[in-house]
Amino acid sequence: MVSGLINENPTVYEKKERRVRTDSSNTDEHSAEPIDQLEIFDHIRDIKDPEHPYSLEELKVLTEDSVELDDENSYVRVTFTPTVEHCSMATIIGLCVRVKLLRSLPARYKIDIRVAPGTHATEAALNKQLNDKERVAAALENPNLVEMVDECLLPSFE
Known part of the structure; x- marks a missing residue:
């Protein structure tokens, strides 16, 4: 590939300040503290974009509002917004989010990864692919x- 970048000059936003937790942020299945939406966002906010040296939060691919949680029913949905309608990395981004949550959350959670409605040319196919256990x-x-996924999940040392 010569240039290869679909979005050569993405808009970069400022990261939000991390909230201070009073507990140890324990995600143990037997923990008395329920997991909340912001804790899940904290797990995924620093995932690096596969094409750029920015986090998915800095590119507004993910925001706090991207995360829906039903802790009582052990259900998490993350809806992400690709930076361009024809983003070739959308599948990798969704896979990164899924892997990070699988590694971070107790096994009891069902994880649903979605592309925001109307933000990608192949939205329905992507949603199907990202939530098909055999394909994943x-x-x-x-x-x-x-x-590639592991590279995107490496901690950032900013």
């Missing part, structure tokens, strides 16, 4: 994809 499992057997 197959993607995570591909060493190149796993390497």
Whole structure:
């Protein structure tokens, strides 16, 4: 690929200040403290964009409002907004969010990853792909994809 970037000059936003927790932010299944929406956002806010040196929060791909939580029914939905309608990295972004949440949340949670309505040319296909267990499992057997996901999930040292 010569340039390869779909969105060469994305708009970059300021990160929101992290909230201070009074507990140890324990996500143990037996924890008395329920997990809340902002805690889940804190887990995914620093995922790096696959094409740019910015976090998904800085690109407004993810916001606090991206996360819906029904703790009583162990259900989490994250709706992300690609920076452009034809984003070729939308599947990788969704996979990164899913993997980060699978690694961070207790196993009892059902995770639903969605592209915001009207924000991607292949929205329905992406939503189906990101929530199909066999397709996700197959993607995570591909060493190149796993390497790309792991790179996006590396901690940022800003």
